[in-house]
Amino acid sequence: MTRKEHHSLPGLLREQRIKVLLPLAVESAFDYIAEPPLPLPGRVVLVPLGKKQRVGVVWDDDSPDNKSGGDQDTVDASRLKPIADVLSVPSMTPSMRRFVEWVARYTMAPLGSVLKMALSPQLVTAKAPTQMHYYPTNNVPDRMTDMRKAVLACATETPGTVRDLAVRSGASEGVIRGLVKAGALAAQAIETDRPFPEPDPSTPGPILNDDQANAAATLTSAVTARAFSPILLEGVTGSGKTEVYFEAMATALTRPHAQILVLLPEIALTSQWLDRFEARFGVRPVEWHSDLTPAERRRAWHEVAKGRARVVVGARSALFLPFADLSLVIVDEEHDPSFKQEDGVLYNARDMAVVRAQIEGVPVVLSTATPALETLLNAKTGRYKHIRMTARHGDAELPEIKAIDLRLDPPSSNDWIAPLLADTITETLARNEQCLLFLNRRGYAPLTLCRTCGTRLTCPHCTAWLVEHRQHGHVICHHCGFNQPTPQRCPDCDGEKTLVACGPGVERVAEEVSRRWPGARLAVMTSDTMTSPAKAYALISQIESGAIDIIVGTQIITKGYHFPKLTLVGVVDADLGLRGSDLRAGERTWQQMMQVAGRAGRAEHKGLVFLQTYDPGHPVTDSLIRGDHDAFMSREADERQQAGMPPFGRLAGLILSGPDLGAVTKAGKILAANAPMAKGIEVYGPAPAPLARLRDQHRHRLLLKTARNMPIQTILNDWLARVKLPNSVRLRVDIDPYSFM
Ligand code: ADP
Numbered sequence: 116m117t118r119k120e121h122h123s124l125p126g127l128l129r130e131q132r133i134k135v136l137l138p139l140a141v142e143s144a145f146d147y148i149a150e151p152p153l154p155l156p157g158r159v160v161l162v163p164l165g166k167k168q169r170v171g172v173v174w175d176d177d178s179p180d181n182k183s184g185g186d187q188d189t190v191d192a193s194r195l196k197p198i199a200d201v202l203s204v205p206s207m208t209p210s211m212r213r214f215v216e217w218v219a220r221y222t223m224a225p226l227g228s229v230l231k232m233a234l235s236p237q238l239v240t241a242k243a244p245t246q247m248h249y250y251p252t253n254n255v256p257d258r259m260t261d262m263r264k265a266v267l268a269c270a271t272e273t274p275g276t277v278r279d280l281a282v283r284s285g286a287s288e289g290v291i292r293g294l295v296k297a298g299a300l301a302a303q304a305i306e307t308d309r310p311f312p313e314p315d316p317s318t319p320g321p322i323l324n325d326d327q328a329n330a331a332a333t334l335t336s337a338v339t340a341r342a343f344s345p346i347l348l349e350g351v352t353g354s355g356k357t358e359v360y361f362e363a364m365a366t367a368l369t370r371p372h373a374q375i376l377v378l379l380p381e382i383a384l385t386s387q388w389l390d391r392f393e394a395r396f397g398v399r400p401v402e403w404h405s406d407l408t409p410a411e412r413r414r415a416w417h418e419v420a421k422g423r424a425r426v427v428v429g430a431r432s433a434l435f436l437p438f439a440d441l442s443l444v445i446v447d448e449e450h451d452p453s454f455k456q457e458d459g460v461l462y463n464a465r466d467m468a469v470v471r472a473q474i475e476g477v478p479v480v481l482s483t484a485t486p487a488l489e490t491l492l493n494a495k496t497g498r499y500k501h502i503r504m505t506a507r508h509g510d511a512e513l514p515e516i517k518a519i520d521l522r523l524d525p526p527s528s529n530d531w532i533a534p535l536l537a538d539t540i541t542e543t544l545a546r547n548e549q550c551l552l553f554l555n556r557r558g559y560a561p562l563t564l565c566r567t568c569g570t571r572l573t574c575p576h577c578t579a580w581l582v583e584h585r586q587h588g589h590v591i592c593h594h595c596g597f598n599q600p601t602p603q604r605c606p607d608c609d610g611e612k613t614l615v616a617c618g619p620g621v622e623r624v625a626e627e628v629s630r631r632w633p634g635a636r637l638a639v640m641t642s643d644t645m646t647s648p649a650k651a652y653a654l655i656s657q658i659e660s661g662a663i664d665i666i667v668g669t670q671i672i673t674k675g676y677h678f679p680k681l682t683l684v685g686v687v688d689a690d691l692g693l694r695g696s697d698l699r700a701g702e703r704t705w706q707q708m709m710q711v712a713g714r715a716g717r718a719e720h721k722g723l724v725f726l727q728t729y730d731p732g733h734p735v736t737d738s739l740i741r742g743d744h745d746a747f748m749s750r751e752a753d754e755r756q757q758a759g760m761p762p763f764g765r766l767a768g769l770i771l772s773g774p775d776l777g778a779v780t781k782a783g784k785i786l787a788a789n790a791p792m793a794k795g796i797e798v799y800g801p802a803p804a805p806l807a808r809l810r811d812q813h814r815h816r817l818l819l820k821t822a823r824n825m826p827i828q829t830i831l832n833d834w835l836a837r838v839k840l841p842n843s844v845r846l847r848v849d850i851d852p853y854s855f856m
């Protein structure tokens with residue numbers, strides 16, 4: 116692209132300064148110059164930066180917090196570089212630009228880093244597939260037939276592919292090729308995306324029961340109102356939440372071009388959800404997740420931007436797709452911790468979905484059987500509408516939950532399944548029903564140690580044990596991925612055959628199952644066995660068709676699945692999530708147990724759930740057994756309120772890391788010495804993180820707690836502006852932390 120010398124006088128009069136935000140870790144937009152007609156805010160442009168050309172977005176500066184211009188504000192116009200090109204992709208909408216700013220301010224991430232989640236240069240610049248379209252030339256063919264005339268008439272009206280012209284004219288493809296040969300039709304390569312098929316909202320859903328009909332009416336009226344409206348749809352597992360929000364989606368889809376975003380946890384594993392959607396709306400929704408090929412990704416992104424992808428279902432990152440006409444947002448399993456992104460920009464997709472809906476002025480539905488305490492508080496204080504469905508649909512009943520006290524009824528040595536659970540498994544199999552054994556631990560055993568010298572196998576790069584995966588003959592660090600073949604000798608004392616596995620993982624429970632029920636058909640379901648959507652789909656279909664008798668799985672299997680023949684759930688270690696001092700340990704265990712219990716007895720047969728525990732009196736376990744759901748959550752809420760913990764107070768984690776322990780320690784001291792002091796503010800730490808070393812980086816943590824009504828970001832900004840940390844130390848701020856590791 117040729118440009119005028121930009122510091123020539125006539126040029127200066129006409130060229131103007133514009134701001135361009137680049138998808139890099141930068142705090143603000145840079146200045147460039149452009150010739151009129153100036154590209155409007157939102158346009159995607161190509162600009163020079165250093166020796167490279169980069170994709171960016173023309174940014175507007177109307178937000179008061181935007182420190183306009185950054186370093187380049189002082190740069191004289193004559194030294195600014197001109198933009199290189201304006202790309203012909205849809206502009207970033209104003210609401211998307213405000214959303215990017217909002218997320219950056221809230222998470223304290225660089226503005227450009229948030230833009231990067233919304234605008235991937237590869238996606239923007241990737242070429243669409245091309246198709247040959249044929250249009251008529253001035254050459255009249257020597258021989259003219261009626262068919263040839265019909266084809267030429269069609270091509271004159273709208274050029275098209277050979278196939279397309281054949282269909283429209285009724286001629287064979289041979290006729291069209293003949294016209295091409297005769298020079299009467301000429302080809303032109305057209306870049307085009309195949310549009311996604313349109314979902315059909317007119318197929319009626321099932322007849323709703325009264326609770327469902329009321330819930331659906333609330334949702335559909337919010338959709339019709341076309342205004343921001345956050346709604347908590349709380350319903351026990353199997354109450355029909357999916358059917359209810361499908362009604363809202365059907366209503367939204369009746370308006371041409373209206374788009375819907377559905378966020379689900381662990382998107383790759385939701386084949387059942389996709390099937391249900393297809394059964395109701397006739398087509399598959401558009402999927403957005405990490406397993407898409409670059410071509411699928413490019414097509415989805417561009418079709419969403421053009422407003423032609425009507426329903427997008429995705430994991431957290433779908434929140435940053437460039438919807439042209441977003442009209443409804445659904446967050447399913449809103450309590451799920453996987454909505455919190457734990458690397459890069461640290462954000463909670465559930466919370467940011469509400470923000471996006473607010474900026475777009477559309478309803479957002481948070482659906483779950485076990486709302487997060489944050490969401491419940493918002494419902495209680497009236498910020499969110501609250502719909503409750505307390506019974507399963509039809510005759511299905513909620514399962515009965517019982518404890519097995521492992522102190523009184525222990526498994527025999529080397530076993531993990533207690534006699535009562537084992538007997539019930541045998542009975543369930545005899546009735547031709549299915550069992551699920553749940554243990555949230557991948558691999559064979561969480562710890563391998565030497566019988567002779569006591570050495571534990573640990574990761575050379577992290578403060579973590581190596582977990583044996585016997586299936587692959589490896590030991591693996593679940594934090595950094597380090598792995599090596601399982602050693603045959605103790606690395607310390609060189610003892611042979613002295614290494615022993617301690618404690619159970621799913622592989623070990625599976626081994627016990629095959630030993631004790633050799634005839635039963637077994638499936639192990641973890642992120643190690645469900646490595647692709649296809650593998651997940653295959654396993655799920657096997658369970659649905661009754662080709663599996665016993666499932667041993669981690670939390671991956673607890674989410675949303677509906678297996679009518681599954682009637683027994685055994686939780687191998689119900690105390691597992693309660694160890695440690697995580698703020699949400701109780702709440703999470705509660706949610707997880709309710710989810711996994713929710714897999715049992717979803718059809719005509721009643722379900723039974725056993726919790727194997729050493730502490731049946733623990734408040735979480737006790738309330739699960741007694742089934743007093745509200746009591747548990749209100750107790751949990753009281754405790755948090757007393758401690759000023761979220762959602763009644765605000766938290767931010769400060770994580771210091773670096774290769775040099777001395778520097779990390781020093782950074783902690785500097786932060787502590789400058790910590791803010793005021794009523795309503797408390798600072799804990801610094802202290803070594805529970806995961807004190809990760810990927811060879813030493814880690815220390817601080818925690819800032821403020822009252823709920825205090826601007827925690829401003830407090831942090833003031834604090835961090837006062838300190839200068841050693842160069843080798845990296846500081847990450849985690850607003851509303853979920854992980855305290
Ligand atoms: P949830 O999402 O609350 O767990 P689902 O929407 O998955 O509940 O419903 C559980 C099961 O009951 C599904 O198989 C669903 O198709 C069925 N179901 C729910 N509501 C109805 C209804 N009104 N008529 C027929 N089947 C229903």
Ligand code: ZN
Nearest residue numbers: 574577592595
């Ligand atoms: Zn490691």
